[in-house]
Amino acid sequence: MHEWALAESIVTATVEEARKEKLKTITQVTIYIGELQQIEKEIFLFALTELSKSQKPPIQKDAFVIKTDKSTLSCKNCGEHWKYSDMKKKLNKTEAESIHFIPEIVFVHARCPQCGSPDFEITTGRGVTLSSIKGVR
Amino acid sequence: MHEWALAESIVTATVEEARKEKLKTITQVTIYIGELQQIEKEIFLFALTELSKSQKPPIQKDAFVIKTDKSTLSCKNCGEHWKYSDMKKKLNKTEAESIHFIPEIVFVHARCPQCGSPDFEITTGRGVTLSSIKGVR
Amino acid sequence: MEPRTSVIENRLKNINRIIAVASGKGGVGKSMVASTLALHLSQHGYRVGLLDLDLYGPSSHIILGVKNTFPKEEKGIIPPTVHGISFMSIVYFTEEKPSPFRGIDISNIILELLAITQWGRLDFLIIDMPPGIGDETLDVIRYIKRSEFLVVTTPSKVAMGAVSKLLTMLIELKKPVLGIIENMTITKSSFIEHEVQRLQVRYLGKIHFDHTLEESIGNPDALSQTHVMKDLSKILQKIKL
């Protein structure tokens, strides 16, 4: 349910940007959610819709387009690339929940599957990003 | 004259890469030097040529193409973008020399011209990079 | 577009004052001062939050004896209350395992924590800073514009070397510096006081080296009875805290 806080960041950023761009109505907001963060899409969309009510400029009810970004990781030590989906099953519930709150916690609870190093990076699909906003001027 | 050490890194990396790619001769090595580092081009080219002698695979005498990369900086605090060439005159000789050795020393001796923050980044033209290698297999 | 930065102001808007306990140098007592400051304020009836931003070596939970708690998930995360203090730390998520984070990770973690933590209404948010002038310090300056700095040093030349650098930067950036606390003094010396005067920052006083402090670590009630707390309280009077 901390999805609400992230939804609020999206709505706030959207409205800020729309004001800068002098939009009268916001018609489309495209959001990517990184697989790593394991956001509950329904809750997230519900929060977005609730928080969008009575914003200025108004956000159309069906404006939100949510896409999922596959998480890929790569190792600085050995160069290996891998997918979060392959690694996920090794994490227990508490570990996965911690990564849900803060994606970088993956460096605490996971290792490069090839060399065992914690010195890897999240190449794609970290968390929630605002990709584009469309509207009418 | 510490250009020699950087030239050595280029030659070592070039030879490593050429071996990986199973090249028999190295015909072209394109190098970018970031303006920020104020590398002496002649000395650098001289060092490259000297160090290239008796390498395996051999590096052709006129293989090196050295291009200069303009240095641009941008501020994390206020968003300002600027060029190193505009900022350079504010640095004294010792400061410029320190940046010559370690480009990141620019964060010690320079500030964002708009807001005065040291929290800016080097967007382009930091130091020496190896851009491409061509050869015959 | 980075959406998290937009919501930070909103998250902090019901907090009256934000005080970062910083130093530049490690091991000078930042965490000890931050924790006892938070305890002191809470005991004086203020609503207090404590945010441990030392992500590699979080210490405030050790000093305050925080165990077996976890934030509540509710429109964000709500920090558990520990001895009257709303306490947030990376330790809830790391389970005391090593945290091999690079700078970019540190920055992302701080942004995430600031974006999702629901502090509610607070009189004071105390931030326990790590050493250095790296991503944590730059991000506090960048994202928490109204933070005030309380700077801790020890009497040593070695400590003051790093502390002067932080002070010089804070002064240059016109950040409010509440003053300098000289911690762990043993012999009489005015070295730090002089150095601080030279930098035109307020010297707040000394906290003496307390040989029995270690026994009180992990026990807030005992901590409140230490000489450290007594010395700190005197110092805090000077800045009306």
Added chain:
Amino acid sequence: MEPRTSVIENRLKNINRIIAVASGKGGVGKSMVASTLALHLSQHGYRVGLLDLDLYGPSSHIILGVKNTFPKEEKGIIPPTVHGISFMSIVYFTEEKPSPFRGIDISNIILELLAITQWGRLDFLIIDMPPGIGDETLDVIRYIKRSEFLVVTTPSKVAMGAVSKLLTMLIELKKPVLGIIENMTITKSSFIEHEVQRLQVRYLGKIHFDHTLEESIGNPDALSQTHVMKDLSKILQKIKL
């Protein structure tokens, strides 16, 4: 392509052993141990280099009293010799100004220093590490594969909290750990010794808290006569240094 990484091995190839003095925790005496260790080795006839990688709060130059020197530019940069030690530090370039570096900058600086410093032939290179498990530690592990770690802690639970994390990581990564030094002991306690045993790392002994140490800072001849140097020498015998 990053050319600098390719030349590092070449730069370090004439160095017999590389010892990183680390801790995870700040203010425990890493710089003091690194500096006195370098002095000790140099006085025993070894060729020694000392690299201060604490880029925010470099301290070794303060402890050794290094002043008015600058590296020589010659096919790279040659560290000045200070009391027999080839000494390299960011301080040559920062002139004691603040160093507001982010993680990516730290990584770039370390790479640049490793690529351009011409150490020549050395028996030992000692690295004075900063606190934390951040870019510096990860880069030493990444780029200096044969580094051995000498870990410093104080007797405190707070210090050991951070130190255990570093140790756990070094053990997991199978890095050689020479052992743990317990620094600044005042009272008798076997807390650290027990903790260290639990982690199956070698406990090397104690360096007592030295009330008069501060007077010798900046003066290597005086430092060599301190109790700290005496305690350290005993410890070093155990690991044949």
